Amino acid sequence: MQKTILIVEDEFIIAMDLKVMLERLGWRVLGPVARVAHALRLLEDELPTVALLDVNLGDHPVTPVAEALRSRGVPFAVASAYDKPELFGGAVLEGIANVGKPTSEWSLLEVLAKLSPP
Amino acid sequence: MDLEDLYRILRTGHVQAQGIVDTVPDPMLVLDSALTVQSANRAFFRTFAVGRYDTIGQHLYELGNGQWNIPELRHLLGEVIPKSSAVIDYKVEHKFPEIGKRVMLLTARTVFNADNVSHLMLLSIVDITERSRKEAEFEAVFGELRHRLKNVLGLVRALANQTKAEGISGEEYRKAFLGRLQAVVDANDLAFSDHGEDGLEALVARATKPFQTAPETIIIEPGPPLTLASKEIMSLSLLLHELATNALKYGALSAPAGTVRVRWDVEQDDHPLLRLSWRESGGPPVRKPTSTGYGTQLIQFAIAYNLGGKVEQNYRTEGFEAEIVVPLERAARPD
Numbered sequence: 001m002q003k004t005i006l007i008v009e010d011e012f013i014i015a016m017d018l019k020v021m022l023e024r025l026g027w028r029v030l031g032p033v034a035r036v037a038h039a040l041r042l043l044e045d046e047l048p049t050v051a052l053l054d055v056n057l058g059d060h061p062v063t064p065v066a067e068a069l070r071s072r073g074v075p076f077a078v079a080s081a082y083d084k085p086e087l088f089g090g091a092v093l094e095g096i097a098n099v100g101k102p103t104s105e106w107s108l109l110e111v112l113a114k115l116s117p118p
Numbered sequence: 119m120d121l122e123d124l125y126r127i128l129r130t131g132h133v134q135a136q137g138i139v140d141t142v143p144d145p146m147l148v149l150d151s152a153l154t155v156q157s158a159n160r161a162f163f164r165t166f167a168v169g170r171y172d173t174i175g176q177h178l179y180e181l182g183n184g185q186w187n188i189p190e191l192r193h194l195l196g197e198v199i200p201k202s203s204a205v206i207d208y209k210v211e212h213k214f215p216e217i218g219k220r221v222m223l224l225t226a227r228t229v230f231n232a233d234n235v236s237h238l239m240l241l242s243i244v245d246i247t248e249r250s251r252k253e254a255e256f257e258a259v260f261g262e263l264r265h266r267l268k269n270v271l272g273l274v275r276a277l278a279n280q281t282k283a284e285g286i287s288g289e290e291y292r293k294a295f296l297g298r299l300q301a302v303v304d305a306n307d308l309a310f311s312d313h314g315e316d317g318l319e320a321l322v323a324r325a326t327k328p329f330q331t332a333p334e335t336i337i338i339e340p341g342p343p344l345t346l347a348s349k350e351i352m353s354l355s356l357l358l359h360e361l362a363t364n365a366l367k368y369g370a371l372s373a374p375a376g377t378v379r380v381r382w383d384v385e386q387d388d389h390p391l392l393r394l395s396w397r398e399s400g401g402p403p404v405r406k407p408t409s410t411g412y413g414t415q416l417i418q419f420a421i422a423y424n425l426g427g428k429v430e431q432n433y434r435t436e437g438f439e440a441e442i443v444v445p446l447e448r449a450a451r452p453d
Contacts (some may be wrong), residue, residue, distance in 0.1 A: 011269060012353070012424035016415065017276030034423065056265075081268030102272035 003116060006051040007032035008039045008065055009079065010058050014101070018052065018079070021105055025112075034058075039065045043072070050115045051076035052108075054101075055085040055093065066092045075115040079103050145243040153178045153195060156238065165245055167216050188212045194224060199239065203228050207244075221247045273302065282412050294363075298416075301325060301359035302352065309348035318344040318392070321351060322380055325358035329366055336362070336371075339381040344392065347447040353420040354394075354444075357429075360413045361396050361440055369438045370401030390446045398437040406433040 005027045009015040015032040022029055030048050033039045035057060043065075051069050053062045055078050062078075069076045070092060078085050078093060081101040086093040097111045136157060139146055145162035147155055158173050168182055178195075179187040190210045198205050204227040213219045223244040230237045281295045304324050319341070326336045346354070362371070362378075370376030378398050385391040398404075414431075421427040427444035 011273065012419045013276040013280070013416075014269075014272050015423060016419040017272075017279050020280065032423070081265045081272070101268050102275040 002026070002028050003050070004028045004030055004046070004048040005112075006030040006039065006042060006048040006074075008034070008036075008051070008057070008062055009054040010034040010056075011054070014054075014079075014103075018103065018108075021103075021108065022052075025105075025109065027112075036060060036062065036064050040068055043068055047072055047074055050074065050112065052099070053078050055080040055082055055089045061089045063090045063092055066090075066096075077111045077115060142242070145245065147178070147241040147243070149178060149239040149241060151237055151239075153239075155181065162243070165217075165243075166214065183215070185214050185216075191224065194226065195239075195241075199226055199228060219247070220245055221250045274299065277302065280412055280416060297328075297363060298356070298359060300328075301355045305348075305352040305355035308355070309351045318346055318354070318382060321346065321354055322358065322382075325355050326362055326378075326380070329362040329371060331371065335376070336378045336380065339379065341382040342384050344382075344384055344446075349424055350444065350447060353424045356420045357417055357442065358396075360417050364413060365398055365401075365438070368402075368407075369404065370398035373401045376401035384446070392442075392444045392446055394442040394444070396438075396440040396442075398439070401437060403435050404433050404438050405435075 003026075005022055007015060007018050007022070007029055009018060009032050012034070015034065019029050019032050030042055030046060031039070033042060039062075051065075051074055053065060053076055055062050066076065066089065077097040077099055078089075079099045079101050082088055085096070085098060097114065099107045099111045139148065139157060139159045142159055143161055145165045146159045147162060148157040150156050154175065154177050155173055158170070162168075163170060163173070166182070173181060179192070188210060190208075190212075194205060194208055194210075198208075204225070206225050207223045208225070210222050210224055211219065212222070223246055225242045225244070227240045228237050229240060277298050278295055281291060281298060283291050286294075305321075308321055308324065319338070322338050326338070330336055358380075365371040365376075365378055370378055376398065377400055378396060380394070380396055382392060382394040385393065417429055421429045421442055421444065425444045425447075427442060430441045432439040432441075
């Protein structure tokens with residue numbers, strides 16, 4: 001079955017890039033969405049295999065989305081320019097893999113393979 | 119030398135010493151071995167808002183209702199100083215009743231008198247409250263700058279990745295990529311300019327300028343003045359760049375007599391809207407493309423994803439048209 005990934009990212013060009021990159025890698029993309037409320041609505045309809053989260057959504061942390069994913073058992077990674085995303089996004093991001101920003105296809109592949117072994 | 123002379127020398131010596139102490143820009147105290155204030159300079163009175171008569175002759179820890187009775191200072195003077203002749207830049211934080219929290223660097227030095235029995239202590243107090251506040255501010259700004267730089271690099275990476283490379287030459291790819299990058303650079307310039315150039319009119323003029331092959335090929339109708347938020351500038355700049363690129367490749371700007379008309383209006387309401395229209399005419403007959411390209415996807419992301427707006431593209435045979443509707447982030451602010 002085709003794997004699904006939720007993308008939360010507020011910078012539109014980066015959101016588009018991640019979408020195209022992941023689709024090229026064979027994933028079905030939920031979103032991308034730029035806001036917490038929008039992401040939570042999507043999660044009510046469908047739970048993705050994994051999720052990739054930007055940490056800082058225009059001054060709002062992505063924290064509620066991370067908490068919703070954790071409580072529903074969906075593994076996730078962050079794509080953040082912060083060295084320590086938990087300082088901005090709170091304890092729920094502690095120890096979470098960061099694919100970095102700018103995100104290389106290589107680190108994206110590596111992290112996704114860990115979150116959802118083929 | 120009689121007593122009178124000796125007294126005069128001592129007096130002038132004291133006056134000179136006081137003069138020297140007063141010229142030191144940082145607060146300074148001269149204490150005797152019992153920690154009674156022998157002398158204090160003007161910077162001390164000014165910085166800590168205290169008077170000369172409440173200071174001289176008082177015990178250090180009793181100054182100003184005991185506001186100098188600071189545990190770290192007691193430790194420094196009681197434990198550290200007797201064992202070493204000088205302490206340099208010892209950092210102390212203390213909240214003073216009158217002037218609030220202060221961060222200070224204390225430097226203390228023992229000066230022995232000629233008799234080698236009694237001694238004085240010079241205590242200089244550098245108030246670094248403002249400096250450490252500025253340093254913390256700088257750290258925060260620097261961190262934010264680093265974060266933004268990474269975001270900008272991510273954006274450049276995405277642009278390079280989003281520019282079609284399949285089936286075209288390296289030169290063509292470079293031209294397409296650099297064109298988009300320039301639209302982003304221009305948008306950044308406009309967003310950060312402080313010469314009132316963050317208006318829609320300046321943006322339209324700047325974004326279309328590289329495509330004005332002859333005067334008046336792109337006709338910009340005067341519209342209501344509108345100041346834009348930085349994300350609106352970025353999206354609209356990329357949108358106009360993509361529309362103009364397509365017009366030059368397939369549309370009106372590919373023919374000598376072709377023209378483009380750009381006009382806009384602002385709907386003042388509880389939720390103000392910008393309506394921008396792009397109308398091409400005089401070009402080759404238009405056919406709807408069979409597949410949506412990267413450019414169309416970029417336009418959709420720029421307008422719908424980034425601004426919550428809508429783009430309608432009409433492939434009319436006599437000329438391509440695009441109607442863009444964008445909810446304005448701030449209440450529209452006509453200049």
